[in-house]
Amino acid sequence: MTTAQTVLAAGGAVSTGEAVTFWILAPLALLGAIGMVWARNAVHSALWLVLTMLCLGVFYVLQAGPFIGMVQIIVYTGAIMMLFLFVLMLVGRDSSDSLIETLRGQRVAAVALGLGFAALIGTGLFRALEGTSAVGLDAANANGNVQGIAKLLFTKYVFAFEVTSALLITAAVGAMVLAHVERRKGERLSQVEQMKARFAPGNYPGPKPGPGVFATSSSVATPGRLPDGTLTDGVHSQILPTRELTSSEAAPKGTEK
Amino acid sequence: MTFLAQSPTLQDFGHDVWWLVLLKVVGVFAMLLLLTLFTINYERKVVARMAQRPGPNQVGPNGWLQSLTDGLKLPFKEEIIPLTADKVVYFLAPVISAVCAFTAFSVIPFGPMVSIFGERTPLQLTDTSVAVLLVLACGGMAIYGIVLAGWASGSTYPLLGGLRSSAQMISYEVAMGLSFVAVFMTAGTMSTSEIVRAQANGNPVNLLGLEFTAPGWYAVLLLPSFIIYAISAVGETNRAPFDLPEAESELVGGFHTEYSSFKFAMFFLAEYINMITVSAVCTTLFLGGWRAPWPISAINDGMFNQGWWPMLWFFAKVLVLLFGFIWLRATLPRLRYDQFMRFGWKVLIPVNLVWILALAGIKTLQNKATDDGTRYTIIGALILAVLLITLLWPSRTPAPAPNLEEQLARRPKGSYPVPPLDLQVPPSPRTRRDVAERQPAMAGGGAATDETGPANSDEKEV
Structure with a gap:
């Protein structure tokens, strides 16, 4: 007999609906608690805990505390566990627990101690509350x-x-x-300061050529080339007027090596 | 009042026979499905009209069966599950979404006491003393559906959508819950049927010796709460302009990118039911619930507030609110994420807290056995204090902005050259054929005149 049922029974006669709800949800709550410990994936673990918390919320409602039951669901399940999940999701999907024990025998010891503690609490509460009626x-x-x-x-x-x-x-x-x-203040540059720095002496304000562009100049006088190196028309807009260079302008400037 | 006797109280719930409960459950379920089918068409038609299009008009009379055919088609489509998906959680997520959406509707009152097959029963599935909190709890659990869908898909876009939605919905749930507080304070209860009952009659107010009846609807009485609820409801249902978890231009489909077939249909269903639920909650808490609006409610001693008539008013109010949702979607662009969160935390929640404080103050003034003299002294002192603070608040005089010449003069030597303000661009001497006939262009738009030559530009250069 678990503690919750003890309290319920002590409160007087347990109605059928109450008993049915309890015997459905109590195993689910325990399953959630065990699943939370057993699940290797952190998100699964959190989901099992959500199941336990939901069951607890319904138990509160069953025991004539509708407000605390709803608050349990809204605050604990809806907000706090959600924030847990938020962090766990950022950790990544594949960060499951490793099964290598760092301390030899710790799992057995933990199970034994946990069961012993539960038994102690259970018997203690049962002995203390036996025969008392809730008023x-x-x-x-x-x-x-x-x-x-x-x-x-x-x-x-x-x-x-x-x-x-x-x-x-x-x-x-x-x-x-x-x-x-x-x-x-001043450590982070405002937009105005960024613009001033951009046009300050020593900084070239224009955009740098994009990756993969091997032209030595962005001038329209540089012929457009296809990826294989052949010259191409159609790199200049049709609406630009065609320029007619004089022979001296068209002649090499002597800047090429 | 005769019709008040028809209004259910908390004691009227929990006595239904089993077949009546079953009937109500099935009725609410079927009603939500039908309303969803209707709302999808309604939305498409309204948005289409707003964009000067006809909208769906092929299937059924005037295209009203379009969503039904779409809904029938969806489960028969191919189901694609990503290899990296976490199968169990991937399956669970749409179920959680849909279940929470349906559950929230169980406490919405559709009407007063009616007679169903000879049984006298309230036109509402159930009600508890904390019914509105149940709606909030369902909203809180519904977040899991979206977040888990995002995580379990094992893909980047859904994960980002899931993270966004959890932050967004938690933030806006706070604002939403706070906007309920004013209603609870005024109605003195959290049960939906009793909140509707509390809005039945306007309460008489005596202001400066003037007797008049204040309206009973909390949308009027508690206007700030109503506005905040309306805004946070849009955020809570992930609708435009707050549809950041499923922003198409950024996240493809957001949390449901990897979902297809029936599972996607469940998300779709849940979204529309959530929209209907928040509209129904808004109707119940702020717009007088199922009661007829004023001129109709006065006809024949409240005839239209009895029997099955109230369902008509209820659905009319819900449809008007749904129209508001659709209108927003058709009108407003999506907010940027940080602006959206800042609005929620730095505007809605503080405004709401201040409003609740003010409302508590007003309630205290009304409740206490204070005589009118003291009351008006307190109100006058408050107004005076606010006036004094606004008058004496030190104002910052901004430094005069330097004009353009000063700014240019301040630039260090060797700065990147900027063109002079009265720049005229002379035609290039190399472009003879096409440009020679054109008017020279001038900075600032207008065509150049002959008096100012291009020689001017050299003097002003900095």
Whole structure:
């Protein structure tokens, strides 16, 4: 008997629908947990965890906590696991776990310790909760589940709530400070400065010939050539007026070697 | 009010017999499929009209069966699965998308209490005290469909599309969730049927001794929330101008580039159902739900708010909102990705938070047993403070921009030469035949006159 069922049973009679839902989803939740550990691919691992979290969300709803159940699905599954997945996807598809053990026997030890810990927690909770009946659910949900949580959050636990939010904001700001490279003013060139630098003395502002172009000049006087080296017409636009060079202009300038 | 008795409350749910539940589930499912088929045609026809084309007009009466034939054809096309695909996840992704899209519709109210085969039941599949959160949860899970599709395809474009969409949808879900907060605060509930109920009547307002009835629709009452919801809904459904996860010009097809046949059909279906869902949620939360708009609702003591009539108003409102989606697609170009994210995080969310704060302040002023004197003092003090801040805010006087001559004079010696401002380009002496008859061109456009010769250009050169 698992702890969840103990609590359920202690709360009074378990309705059929509740029991059916539980016995369908509880194995799925366990399967997800085991699958998360067993999966070699990191993304598969995350997906198994999503399954477990979804089942937990439904369990919350089953146990008369609809708000926390929905928040579990929206926040944990919808946002936090999604960010995990985001990072895992960037890691790459083929980064599966290697199966070489660095510590001899660690897997056996981990399984044994995990099972032992689960047994300890399970028996401990079972012994502690055996025979106790849960009370106060109706009183807590008297004015509605959401209203009850809101009242507690903003009256009795307002300080804890605010401190938690301050902690989270500090963590977020800290991550940004660590990851964000702040450029000083002037370190990054603005568009105007880039243009000035481009036309400054010593810099040729025009485009350089593209790769694969072997012409020594971009002048229209240089004849166009096909890839095999033969001369070609049709490299100049038809609308340009034809030039008629005088014989002296057409003669070699003496610049060729 | 007689018709208020027809309005379902949370207590009316959960008592249906099994065949009625089955009937409602099948009904919602069939309705979504039909509405999707309709919306595809609707979109194509509207976009076509906006582009001065007839649109699909061959299959069926006026081409209205075009999407049905397309839909029938799609599953029979060849299924291509990339070699590098992660088979299980590749198969799972479209299923997640479609399932989430269908599930979200289970809490949308279509109408009041009706009688189906003698059973009195609300015209809504189900409702819970956190129904709107269920819609948000389905939206959150739907991201998995897109992200996993992008990852499992084992190809670059889908991966980029998947990453884009996860960042985009998470960001816009925050804005969307915040825009719901104002509705929850005003309605005092998160159940969809009760939010519709809360918008039934305008609430009387006493402003400066003037009695009038404020409209009940939250689109009017909570206009900033409505606008923010409308914008973030477009971002959440990946529709133009926010369709960056499937930007054709950058990513081919985005997350569904490698999908074909039935799996692609499921993504297509999910996209259109999502569009219908956000329109239906908008109708429910902001536009009074299934209730008739004002002049009609007053006819014959609310006759049109009873029985099966409300389905008509509901679908009319949804279709108007869908038209808005299509209109946006036909009109606006796609945003750049960084502009889009900046808009979400730096505009929508802060504006929303400030609005919620202001709304909470207004609620407090209304709730407390404050007399009118104190109330108006507080409001006056606030207005005065805002005025003072705007008046006394130090303004930055920008340094006067240097004119063109000064800028040119500042250039260091040996700079790249620029042509003089009054440059005239003389015809080349080497082009005799064609150009000699032309007017010489001049910088600035106009034709040169004879008084200013080409000799001028040498003096002004810098």
